[in-house]
Amino acid sequence: MTTATQTSTTIASLSISQRLTAGVLALFLGLVLVGGVGFASDMAIHNGAHDTRHALGFPCH
Amino acid sequence: MKLFQRIFFAAVLSGLAAGLAMSAVQQWRVAPLILEAETYENAAPAAEHSHDAGTAAATTEAAAPADDHHHDEEAWAPQDGTERVVYTVLANVLGAIGFAFLLAAVSVLSGIEITTRNGLIWGLGGFIALQLAPAVGLPPELPGMPAADLVARQAWWIGTAIATGAGILAIARLRNWTGLAIAVVLIAAPHVIGAPPAPHEPSGVPAHLATAYAANALATGALFWLIAGPLLGWLNERFAKSEAFALKGAHA
Numbered sequence: 001m002t003t004a005t006q007t008s009t010t011i012a013s014l015s016i017s018q019r020l021t022a023g024v025l026a027l028f029l030g031l032v033l034v035g036g037v038g039f040a041s042d043m044a045i046h047n048g049a050h051d052t053r054h055a056l057g058f059p060c061h
Numbered sequence: 062m063k064l065f066q067r068i069f070f071a072a073v074l075s076g077l078a079a080g081l082a083m084s085a086v087q088q089w090r091v092a093p094l095i096l097e098a099e100t101y102e103n104a105a106p107a108a109e110h111s112h113d114a115g116t117a118a119a120t121t122e123a124a125a126p127a128d129d130h131h132h133d134e135e136a137w138a139p140q141d142g143t144e145r146v147v148y149t150v151l152a153n154v155l156g157a158i159g160f161a162f163l164l165a166a167v168s169v170l171s172g173i174e175i176t177t178r179n180g181l182i183w184g185l186g187g188f189i190a191l192q193l194a195p196a197v198g199l200p201p202e203l204p205g206m207p208a209a210d211l212v213a214r215q216a217w218w219i220g221t222a223i224a225t226g227a228g229i230l231a232i233a234r235l236r237n238w239t240g241l242a243i244a245v246v247l248i249a250a251p252h253v254i255g256a257p258p259a260p261h262e263p264s265g266v267p268a269h270l271a272t273a274y275a276a277n278a279l280a281t282g283a284l285f286w287l288i289a290g291p292l293l294g295w296l297n298e299r300f301a302k303s304e305a306f307a308l309k310g311a312h313a
Contacts (some may be wrong), residue, residue: 011174014064019169022065026072027111029165033159037152039215044134049065049152050138051145055091055155055278057215 063304069295070301072161080157081277084150085279085285090277094270095204096141101265102169102205104190126293157285160187161293166228173233184290186233190226192282193247201278205266209257221251 010017015036037049038058046053055058089244164187168175175183195218202208228247231240264271 011064011169012174018064022068023166023170025065026169027069027183028071029069030071030159030162030166033155033162037156037159039219044138047138048137048148049156050159051092051149052097052152052156054201054204055087055149055153056282057196057199057278058175059199059208059211059218060202061204061208061211 064169067300067304068162068165068297071293071300072165073158074296075293076158076161077154077287078152078292079285081150081210082288083281083285084153086154086281087107088146089150091274091281092146092152094277098266098270098274100207101267102203102268103109104265105267117149134183150298156308157289160191160286161289163187163191164290164293165297171174171230171234174184174297175294176298177291180291180294181287183294184288186226186229186292187284188283191222192279194225194251196275196279198252200275203266203271203274205262206271207260207262209259211301214258217251217254217256221256224248 036045038053040046040049040054050060051056135249139148151200164175168183173179198221199214199218208214224247228244231247234240235243249282
C-alpha cells in the first residue's frame with residue numbers, strides 16, 4: 001500500500017514547472033526521433049529507414 | 062532534472078528492448094513480403110508510382126525509372142542484405158525510442174503515471190493512436206502499390222494520430238460521459254474527413270501479398286507496443302523507487 005501511494009504520487013508531487021520541463025523535453029525528443037525515422041524527406045534518410053517506414057505503416061513513397 | 066533523467070533512461074531502455082524484439086519478428090514476418098513486393102515493383106512497366114513519385118525531395122531527374130532499382134540513384138541507399146537489415150534495425154530502434162519518449166511525455170504532461178500495472182493500457186493506447194487508427198485510412202502499404210500524394214497522406218497520418226491520442230487521453234483524464242463524447246468525436250473525425258484515397262489503378266503487387274503484409278505489419282506493431290508500454294512503466298517505477306531510496310538514504 002505504501003509503495004503504491006509512493007509511486008502514484010511521484011509525478012503529482014512534483015512541481016508543475018518540473019513536469020513541464022521534463023515533459024516538453026521528452027516530447028521534443030520523441031517528435032525528432034519519430035519525425036526523422038518516419039517523415040524526413042531527405043533521400044538518404046528515406047532509403048535507410050525505408051523498410052521501417054513501410055513496416056510501421058508510415059506513408060512512404 | 063531528476064524526473065527527466067528518470068523518463069529519459071526508462072524511454073531509451075524500453076524503446077531499445079521493445080524495438081529489438083519488434084525487429085526480430087519484423088525480419089521474420091514483414092521484411093520478406095517487402096522484398097517480394099519489390100520484385101513485382103521492379104518488374105512493373107509503369108514506374109510512375111515507384112519510390113520517387115510523390116516524394117518531396119524527388120526531382121524530375123530522380124523520377125526517371127532506373128533499370129533495376131527505383132531508389133534515387135544520386136542518394137545513398139543501403140546495399141540489400143546485411144547492410145539493409147542493419148539500417149532497418151537501427152531505424153526501428155530509433156523510432157521505438159521516439160515512441161517511448163512520446164508515451165513518457167504524455168504521461169508526465171497529463172499527470173497520469175505510467176506503471177507496470179497500467180503499462181499495457183498505455184501500450185494499447187499508443188498502438189491505437191500511432192498505428193491502428195492511421196492504418197484504418199492508410200493501410201500499411203507495400204512498395205509498388207499505387208498511393209495518393211505523399212504530403213497529403215503524411216498530413217492525414219499526423220492529424221489522425223494526434224486526434225486519436227487526444228481522444229484516448231480525454232477518456233483517461235475525464236472518466237465520464239463528457240470524456241467519452243469528446244473521444245468519440247476526436248477519434249471518428251479523421252475517418253469522417255477521410256484519408257487521401259489511393260488512385261484506382263491496377264497494382265503490380267499481388268493482392269494476397271498486400272493483405273498478408275497489412276496483417277503482419279499491424280501484428281508486429283501491436284507486439285512492439287504491448288512490450289514497450291509495460292516495460293516503460295516497470296522501468297519508470299523502478300527508477301522512481303530507487304530515487305526515493307536514495308533520498309531516504311541521504312536523509313538518514
